[in-house]
Amino acid sequence: MKHPAGPAILAIDPWAPGSPSGRHQLLGETERAQLAKIATVVRFEKGHKIYEAGEPADAAFNIVSGVVAAYWSQGGPEHIISFLHPGDLFGLSEEGRYANTTTRAATAVTAYRMPLRAITRLLERHPDLDVSLIIKLCEELREAQRHAALLAQKRASTRLAIFLSLQEHIQASDGQPAEISLPMDRASIAAYLGLTAAALSRAFRTLTSKRIISSRDLHHVTILDRDAFVKLVEQI
Amino acid sequence: MKHPAGPAILAIDPWAPGSPSGRHQLLGETERAQLAKIATVVRFEKGHKIYEAGEPADAAFNIVSGVVAAYWSQGGPEHIISFLHPGDLFGLSEEGRYANTTTRAATAVTAYRMPLRAITRLLERHPDLDVSLIIKLCEELREAQRHAALLAQKRASTRLAIFLSLQEHIQASDGQPAEISLPMDRASIAAYLGLTAAALSRAFRTLTSKRIISSRDLHHVTILDRDAFVKLVEQI
DNA sequence: CGAAGTTTTGATCAAATTCAAGAGTAGTGG
DNA sequence: CCACTACTCTTGAATTTGATCAAAACTTCG
Numbered sequence: 001m002k003h004p005a006g007p008a009i010l011a012i013d014p015w016a017p018g019s020p021s022g023r024h025q026l027l028g029e030t031e032r033a034q035l036a037k038i039a040t041v042v043r044f045e046k047g048h049k050i051y052e053a054g055e056p057a058d059a060a061f062n063i064v065s066g067v068v069a070a071y072w073s074q075g076g077p078e079h080i081i082s083f084l085h086p087g088d089l090f091g092l093s094e095e096g097r098y099a100n101t102t103t104r105a106a107t108a109v110t111a112y113r114m115p116l117r118a119i120t121r122l123l124e125r126h127p128d129l130d131v132s133l134i135i136k137l138c139e140e141l142r143e144a145q146r147h148a149a150l151l152a153q154k155r156a157s158t159r160l161a162i163f164l165s166l167q168e169h170i171q172a173s174d175g176q177p178a179e180i181s182l183p184m185d186r187a188s189i190a191a192y193l194g195l196t197a198a199a200l201s202r203a204f205r206t207l208t209s210k211r212i213i214s215s216r217d218l219h220h221v222t223i224l225d226r227d228a229f230v231k232l233v234e235q236i
Numbered sequence: 237m238k239h240p241a242g243p244a245i246l247a248i249d250p251w252a253p254g255s256p257s258g259r260h261q262l263l264g265e266t267e268r269a270q271l272a273k274i275a276t277v278v279r280f281e282k283g284h285k286i287y288e289a290g291e292p293a294d295a296a297f298n299i300v301s302g303v304v305a306a307y308w309s310q311g312g313p314e315h316i317i318s319f320l321h322p323g324d325l326f327g328l329s330e331e332g333r334y335a336n337t338t339t340r341a342a343t344a345v346t347a348y349r350m351p352l353r354a355i356t357r358l359l360e361r362h363p364d365l366d367v368s369l370i371i372k373l374c375e376e377l378r379e380a381q382r383h384a385a386l387l388a389q390k391r392a393s394t395r396l397a398i399f400l401s402l403q404e405h406i407q408a409s410d411g412q413p414a415e416i417s418l419p420m421d422r423a424s425i426a427a428y429l430g431l432t433a434a435a436l437s438r439a440f441r442t443l444t445s446k447r448i449i450s451s452r453d454l455h456h457v458t459i460l461d462r463d464a465f466v467k468l469v470e471q472i
Numbered sequence: 473c474g475a476a477g478t479t480t481t482g483a484t485c486a487a488a489t490t491c492a493a494g495a496g497t498a499g500t501g502g
Numbered sequence: 503c504c505a506c507t508a509c510t511c512t513t514g515a516a517t518t519t520g521a522t523c524a525a526a527a528c529t530t531c532g
Binding site for chain 2: 491
């Protein structure tokens, strides 16, 4: 395992289309080192609020380990708009725009915390960085669109299958199919899928009883029947 | 009305938060003029495919009038991931990434067509342009997230109300509430809302019979009961 | 071990899907 | 200008699916 050399922004290289599902580092050694200087390591325990929509945003975060949930806040029942994983960056666009997400640790989280002003200065000095930013934004955009495609599905078990396949994709160490881990709790998954916890539970049961998946425990799922699974997912 | 001076990229300025719902021009006169030189005007009739996912992308488009629908293509029933309006840019990110959208004219469309290579060259020469690009991407991202929030709603009439309010926001000439126009057909709206045409029709009927909206014809809706309307929408 | 919190399961109810048939709207050509 | 056709939109009845509410099983953690 690599030694953590400072903040890491991971993304799929858009200019290497057939890449083997791996995300790679967008920042050069120099940038990482410079960011490391202005960053501090922070920890959040599960369920802890990281920041609320509308709060004055003075820092951005870069996840080292754990999963963060971004909530779509605006009254009503809380929906999760995205799960953020190690290598993701968040809290950045607040100064200008989308201040309508509240973030909360979905599991225990370790992250780098970087003051916005310092980042801004760095961006001014390294114009290449905004190419990285554009790449990252494109990736987030695609993710949001996939999420919308997921939510457009009507059958709960289909939504779950798509979610599992996204999870698998993110975790794909190197192609080989393995056990999928679901670090977040059921309520969070339900909030992401636009379902109630009850419906989600039944969806798990449906896929399990059809021998499409099997779960070792609440946080580990294996795909048994790849063909059936793919057939469910490919419908999007 | 301003004389069309070439391609226009319209967006909400992220650094002027409380802006009066108006979108403004991201390109300077110089850029517009330069883009105009490499652009040709093209027309598509309603329903015509503009490009298919996976096709070699050699040009980007900038809408002058009409509405384009971007489909999430990957087998299955076709879902519309976004409606593109005058001032929007599309077909740009294909060379690298999100090649999984097929676009189709939802109404008759007039657009500028710009070869990608020329745009790339222009971008290299005007580094300021990628700030505009970042702004535009952020806006698209927000749109995609709003769309996801919409789809997370369970009641069809709520989804419709949110859609209407988005439409109204886009058309807001200057604050004053007016008739909302829905240029696209019902099937397209249903595909965007993740509903069947039947469910959408019933949703219209529900809102109409509750005297929340009334429609002059298939393409023109007025909001009668603002309070009730806002109450529905604010739930997101 | 016990208590607080999650997750599953059960029964009822409401809402959207499906499929099919019936109004309504263009758009075309006589 | 009207009539005809093709199409889109609405409506209806039966079915499926998820929501809701509440209680029971299971985890976690002190």
